[in-house]
Amino acid sequence: MRKLRQLCVSLLFAIACAAQPVVPAKSPPDPHEALRERVFGVRDDPACRVYGESIAARRVLPELYANRDYTPAWTSARAREDLLRAIRDSVGDGLNPEDYHLSALERLARETAAPGASPSLWLDYDLLQSDALARLLQHLSFGKVDPATLTPQWSLDHDVHGVPPARFLQSVIDAPSLYDAVERERPRHQLYRTLRAELARYRGLRARGGWTPIPAGPTLRPGARDSRVVALRARLAAAGGDAALPSGADARVFDDSLVAAVRAFQSADGLDADGAVGARTLAALNHPVDARIAQIEVNLERGRWLLHDLDPTFVVINVAGFRIYYLRDGEVVWSARVQVGRPYRQTPMFRSRISYLVLNPTWTVPATIFEHDVLPELKRDPRYLAEHGLDVVDAQGKVVARPIDWARMTPERFHFLLRQPPGPANPLGRLKFMFPNEYDVYLHDTPSQALFERSDRTFSSGCIRVERALELAALLLEGQGDWNAETLAAAIATGDTLTVGLERKVPILVFYWTAWVDRAGVLQFRRDVYELDARVRAALAQPFRAQGHARTDAGE
Numbered sequence: 001m002r003k004l005r006q007l008c009v010s011l012l013f014a015i016a017c018a019a020q021p022v023v024p025a026k027s028p029p030d031p032h033e034a035l036r037e038r039v040f041g042v043r044d045d046p047a048c049r050v051y052g053e054s055i056a057a058r059r060v061l062p063e064l065y066a067n068r069d070y071t072p073a074w075t076s077a078r079a080r081e082d083l084l085r086a087i088r089d090s091v092g093d094g095l096n097p098e099d100y101h102l103s104a105l106e107r108l109a110r111e112t113a114a115p116g117a118s119p120s121l122w123l124d125y126d127l128l129q130s131d132a133l134a135r136l137l138q139h140l141s142f143g144k145v146d147p148a149t150l151t152p153q154w155s156l157d158h159d160v161h162g163v164p165p166a167r168f169l170q171s172v173i174d175a176p177s178l179y180d181a182v183e184r185e186r187p188r189h190q191l192y193r194t195l196r197a198e199l200a201r202y203r204g205l206r207a208r209g210g211w212t213p214i215p216a217g218p219t220l221r222p223g224a225r226d227s228r229v230v231a232l233r234a235r236l237a238a239a240g241g242d243a244a245l246p247s248g249a250d251a252r253v254f255d256d257s258l259v260a261a262v263r264a265f266q267s268a269d270g271l272d273a274d275g276a277v278g279a280r281t282l283a284a285l286n287h288p289v290d291a292r293i294a295q296i297e298v299n300l301e302r303g304r305w306l307l308h309d310l311d312p313t314f315v316v317i318n319v320a321g322f323r324i325y326y327l328r329d330g331e332v333v334w335s336a337r338v339q340v341g342r343p344y345r346q347t348p349m350f351r352s353r354i355s356y357l358v359l360n361p362t363w364t365v366p367a368t369i370f371e372h373d374v375l376p377e378l379k380r381d382p383r384y385l386a387e388h389g390l391d392v393v394d395a396q397g398k399v400v401a402r403p404i405d406w407a408r409m410t411p412e413r414f415h416f417l418l419r420q421p422p423g424p425a426n427p428l429g430r431l432k433f434m435f436p437n438e439y440d441v442y443l444h445d446t447p448s449q450a451l452f453e454r455s456d457r458t459f460s461s462g463c464i465r466v467e468r469a470l471e472l473a474a475l476l477l478e479g480q481g482d483w484n485a486e487t488l489a490a491a492i493a494t495g496d497t498l499t500v501g502l503e504r505k506v507p508i509l510v511f512y513w514t515a516w517v518d519r520a521g522v523l524q525f526r527r528d529v530y531e532l533d534a535r536v537r538a539a540l541a542q543p544f545r546a547q548g549h550a551r552t553d554a555g556e
Contacts, residue, residue, distance in 0.1 A: 063166035082178035094297030194517035210289035360422035
């Protein structure tokens with residue numbers, strides 16, 4: 001009986017087990033869905049991190065992977081290797097490879113190469129490579145620093161590609177050589193290439209110990225015999241200068257060969273090339289190699305801001321270098337010295353197009369100059385107007401004859417203009433070059449020709465005074481009717497004001513370089529007269545931060 005009961009219980013248990021629904025084995029996760037979820041996490045959560053790294057391209061990555069139906073973008077081992085190589089090479093641009101996840105990508109490369117690497121790890125690798133490439137392309141194409149955050153006057157916006165960012169990013173990933181594709185996004189202008197080479201050279205100088213400062217002391221002059229001359233020779237030789245000592249000569253003597261080397265150094269540093277080592281020359285010689293490297297890096301960043309889409313024919317002013325250049329088909333055909341704004345009235349940086357010239361211009365005193373310069377002078381001495389040939393005119397340009405009580409005048413109560421007629425004493429000289437801009441800045445001739453001989457030429461209230469302005473006018477009008485240097489001079493000699501429109505409006509770029517390589521291949525440094533370098537240098541030293549100007553869309 002007991003055996004029968006046990007048999008029945010066993011039978012009932014078996015039947016009960018058979019009656020339970022069968023649970024199918026769990027399906028493997030859909031890789032498309034897994035990647036989609038990761039991409040949406042990046043898109044929706046600013047704090048989302050991949051492999052411990054923050055993601056910058058939170059808009060372009062979702063579009064990139066959606067276009068691929070959420071399949072991995074990095075399917076080529078060569079592309080992955082090229083990306084790492086391009087990131088490592090960014091140090092040659094003065095950039096920080098860690099801004100592009102270098103260490104994390106190197107670890108992922110090793111971990112995914114190990115047997116049994118998880119699909120999740122591969123997804124991290126794919127996403128982080130895409131973000132790294134977007135970041136690198138952004139910096140090479142637009143710079144790491146958003147210039148608009150450094151100066152409110154900035155107006156140098158530009159586009160690099162006319163395609164959607166995700167499609168452009170995919171084209172670089174799919175290129176036969178990703179490294180070459182990235183290389184093409186680096187500015188190809190000679191100014192950038194030569195300055196990049198100088199960065200490598202100066203880093204080599206640093207690796208060899210740089211140079212030892214020259215001890216302080218009285219001015220070293222040609223012919224002097226001084227133990228400091230030995231240090232001077234060593235300093236010039238360390239940076240590649242020619243301080244050769246003739247056989248058997250006394251190294252302590254400031255001989256002719258050393259004078260030539262000092263003058264070359266002074267010229268390359270924007271100093272008066274008198275061959276003597278005074279306080280300013282000594283300070284420039286003792287500028288540490290690290291500071292020079294930082295100066296080069298700052299100007300490479302400026303190159304990334306604007307050297308991608310320059311017209312082959314244009315006028316450019318280097319405010320820090322106090323010089324103007326006219327380039328035709330990419331070659332400098334004319335250059336001259338300029339005077340620029342004082343440090344407290346800085347010449348702004350912008351682009352425009354020269355549209356017309358004015359011969360024998362009148363000068364209307366700008367409101368700022370009236371308030372800060374002219375009105376205080378008039379309060380002290382009402383004869384200031386007559387002494388400077390200024391007329392008070394109404395809105396129609398008619399001279400106001402009634403007397404004005406300047407002692408009680410304020411800028412708010414003055415409803416007229418001060419205007420100076422054409423003539424040799426006119427602050428604009430005999431020529432004015434006009435181009436639309438929001439700063440009311442233009443190029444012009446000047447009666448203050450002697451000031452061009454100064455090494456630092458910050459004398460204006462923001463406009464740019466041009467040496468040999470007639471030559472530039474003739475170049476801009478070349479091929480336009482009968483205009484040439486002779487006909488321009490004849491028209492100016494009449495004393496009549498004449499406006500001459502340009503049939504071909506010439507692009508003009510007003511910019512600021514404190515380091516560049518000249519046409520003779522000589523590295524030039526200039527004093528940071530507006531103290532702008534330090535802000536760029538500090539921004540470059542910061543960790544990666546998405547910038548609003550980045551059209552490659554590596555930002556929020």
